[in-house]
Each structure stands twice: as structure tokens, then as C-alpha cells.
Amino acid sequence: MLGPGTSWYLALAGFLFGTGALGVLIRRNPLIVLLSLEIMLNGGNLALVALSRHWRNGAGQIFALSVMAVAASEVCVGLGLVVAIHRRRLALDVDRLSELRG
Amino acid sequence: MTPVLAASAGNVLVWIVWVVAAFACVGTGIAVVSFSNAFYSALSLIGNLGSLAVMYLLATAEFVAAAQVLVYAGAVVVMFLFVIAYVGPRREVPWAGGPAWQTIGAAVAAGALLVEIIVAVGLKAGGSLSHTDHVGGSFGTPGWIGRLFLADHLLAFEITSIVLLVAAVGGVILGSHTKRGGPDLPPRLAETQREAETEVAV
Structure with a gap:
């Protein structure tokens, strides 16, 4: 196996997941929260791919592709929500969108 | 050059590419989180996804790397940029x-x-x-993934298609135009309109 071992990949994946979590926690613009969510999902994908190679098992890569499809769906619905919020002229701020009254 | 030397030279090369991609990945990830303008965040996400595709290539996942570039950089980021442009600039x-x-x-x-x-x-x-571990030569190639998807993991494949269909329907419903004015106007919008009318009257 050429290059860095699995633990390096896992360390990077963990760092990416932490970065994304930080973004989700501190940002208030829902668009940037969605972008940070993408980083979290990509960290998970990197861990899946690295462990798939480590155990010589293809299920990890299949799982990574499924995660990609779910991420695309999540972006589709999330951006639809952002557009709907914008159309109703509510503030694009997750702190101020804390009630479900419309 | 003996095979051992060639293997170690290849190893060093892979390490260099990996470290560069890792730094790009970490830097653009931090940039996405810390830019105040959502447009720049989305642009840095492209860099993050590209360097992750390099990572996948190094981890013998060629098909996942290709799908990453096509699905994320090709579709998801474009959708993000469209919505950011639609919503307009807002700094934070x-x-x-x-x-x-x-x-x-x-x-x-x-x-x-x-x-x-x-x-x-x-x-x-x-x-x-x-x-x-040494993985086989066909590990991660599109043909191998295709065989795996349609033989061992057929259920996951079908469920993925249903998930995508449901998300597409949901996106269409969420993004569809509602009637402006009338009784089914949301309360805040009605308030805003009333305020606007009062201002005009004043």
C-alpha cells in the first residue's frame, strides 16, 4: 500500500468532521450551515473510503456513494427551504427561525 | 532502477501529493466556515471537494472520486451558487x-x-x-463498483433512487410559487404588507 496509512486518513476525516461541526454550531446563515454540513458528510465519506481500502471490502465505497446521494437530497430540500424562507421575507438567520409559526 | 527503489520513489510521490491535498483540504475547510460572504464559502467548498477527490484517488477509490467531482462540484455547488445569487448578498x-x-x-x-x-x-x-494491506488492481474501478452495486448491494441502489426521487419532489414542492395576496398569506408577510400600505398612506 503506497502512501499514508489508514490512521492518517482517519485523522484528516476527524478534523474535517470537527471543522464542519464548528461551522454548523457558530454560523447563523442557513446557507453556510448547509455548506458546513457538506464538510461533515465529506469527512464521513473519507473515513468510509479509507476503511474500505483498509479492510479490502467494497461495502465502504458503496456506503460512501449512498452518503453522496443522501447529501445531494439534503441539499435539494435544504435549498428549497432557504428559497421558501426568502420568499416569505423572513430573516435568513437560524437563531431567528426558532419558531415553527411560519 | 530496481523495483524496490521504484516502489520507494512512488511512495514518496504519493506522500507528497497526499500532504498537499491534506493541507488544501484543511485550509479550504476552515475557509468555508470562516468566510463572512456565503459566495466565497461556496467557492472554497469547490477546493475542498477537489482535494478530497484527490484523496479518494490515492485511496484507490477512482469511481467515488469521479462521482465526487460530478455530483458535488458539478451539481451541488452550482445549486448553492444559484441560491446564493438568488437570495442576494448578506454579510455576517x-x-x-x-x-x-x-x-x-x-x-x-x-x-x-x-x-x-x-x-x-x-x-x-x-x-x-x-x-x-494490498488491494487488487480492480479495487475501486467503475466496473467493480457496478458489479458490486447490482449484485451484492442492489437494495441500497434501489433505495438510493427512491430517496433521490422523494427529495426531488420535495424540492419542487418547497420551491413552487404560492399565490401572492389572498387569505392564505402567511401572517408576517401580511404584516409587512400592512406596514407598507400604512407608510404609503402616511
């Missing part, structure tokens, strides 16, 4: 949102999550991650 200071204790608490929570991941992975798999 990333580190000075609410009270200071909230920001500090969020940073501590994210750090605790990172430590928890490292500890969990280290305890669970620390010993077994050091051995090296």
Missing part, C-alpha cells in the same frame, strides 16, 4: 454572532466532538490500523 461576522459564551461554547463543543472521535477510533481500532 462569523465569530461575533450572539453572546461570547455561545461562540466559546460552540468551539468547545466542536473540539470535544473531535476529541471524542479520535479517542473512540483509537480505542476501537488503534492496534489494527498499523498493518498494511
